[in-house]
Amino acid sequence: MSDAGEFVPDTTALPKLRASAAACRGCGLYRDATRTVFGAGPKSARIMLVGEQPGDSEDLAGEPFVGPAGRLLDKALADSGVDRARVYVTNAVKHFKFTRDERGKRRIHQKPSRTEVVSCRPWLTAELAAVQPELVVLLGATAAQSLLGTGFKVTQRRGEVVELPGDFTGAHAVATVHPSAILRAPDREKAYADFVDDLRTAVRVLKD
Ligand code: URA
Ligand code: SF4
Numbered sequence: 001m002s003d004a005g006e007f008v009p010d011t012t013a014l015p016k017l018r019a020s021a022a023a024c025r026g027c028g029l030y031r032d033a034t035r036t037v038f039g040a041g042p043k044s045a046r047i048m049l050v051g052e053q054p055g056d057s058e059d060l061a062g063e064p065f066v067g068p069a070g071r072l073l074d075k076a077l078a079d080s081g082v083d084r085a086r087v088y089v090t091n092a093v094k095h096f097k098f099t100r101d102e103r104g105k106r107r108i109h110q111k112p113s114r115t116e117v118v119s120c121r122p123w124l125t126a127e128l129a130a131v132q133p134e135l136v137v138l139l140g141a142t143a144a145q146s147l148l149g150t151g152f153k154v155t156q157r158r159g160e161v162v163e164l165p166g167d168f169t170g171a172h173a174v175a176t177v178h179p180s181a182i183l184r185a186p187d188r189e190k191a192y193a194d195f196v197d198d199l200r201t202a203v204r205v206l207k208d
Contacts, residue, residue, distance in 0.1 A: 002026055003119040012130040014043055017123070021094055027119035029095035029112070034059045039090025039127050046206055047082065048133035049073070050124065050143040051091045052178060056107050059096035064089045069179040073139075076179070076192065080199035088131045092146040093120045117146050128168050136164060136171055137202050140178030147173065159198040161205055174202035 004026030009016055018038040024030060037054035040063055049065075057067030065073050077084050093116055098107040112120075124146060128136070138144040141154050147164060154175045164171045176198035177191070185191035 004122040008122045008126050012126075014039075014127075014130050017126050017130060021123055024094065024123070026122070027095075027116045029093065029097050029116055029120075032098070033095040035062050036094045037062055037064055037091065037096070038094060038123070039088055040064055041088030041090075041131075042086065043088075043131055045086055045088035045131055046134045047086070047137065047203070048088045048090065048128065048131055048135070049137045049139060050147070051089070051139045052142040053091050053093035053112050054096045055109055055180075056096065056098070059107075064091055065179075068183060072179045072182060072192075076196050076199055079196050080203060082199065082203060088127070088133065090124065090127055092117055092124060092143045094123055095120075112142060114145075114150065117142060121146055125167070128164075128171070133171055134207075135202055135205055136168075136173040137199065138173060138175040140176075140181065142178075144175035148175070159201050161201070172202075172205045174198060174205075176202075 004024050007020055007024045007026055009020050021036045021038045024036060037058045051065060054064060055067050058064055074084055093112045097110045097112050099110055101108060138147060144152050144154050158176045159174065162173050164173045177195060182188060182191040182195055
């Protein structure tokens, strides 16, 4: 099975990683998407946020979490006392996966397959190695299962502080829901409050 591994340069320089990711063909998703959406934020970040994959707005802008989910995330970070400018924000999968509506106009988000998530993981692990965050916040099941395995159930374990396995021991991780799920929730206010609670719990692990 092909993956992103052969495209990932042996470096911890984020600009080099980002430039190489632009040419990744580690899975089929590069074909229909506009561009690779690599992570963004300072190398010095103590917190890394991981989403699922870029959406329509991110695919066009080339930056993660700049659309509706990103606006909700910005507000939730502010409400948790976190400055987004000091956070590194990325996704488990770097290309937008979508289908078209019947008229072929609107692009509709499709969940990435397990194979695509695993194919793209070398970029995420390269970002982890480069940034070496103290805390990784996993937004939704795709991000959580990319790093914690398919047995990890966000619904049961959201807000729990766990350790990242493998080479990243020492980094704390907290999984929570995806901001898009809050936008769709029947009780949006409660879903938002629970999300902010998880973020607050997560940032408490930072030793200052
Ligand atoms: N949803 C994600 O998971 N990531 C983005 O960057 C935008 C929306
Ligand atoms: Fe490469 Fe990831 Fe894009 Fe697939 S989704 S082509 S692995 S960057």
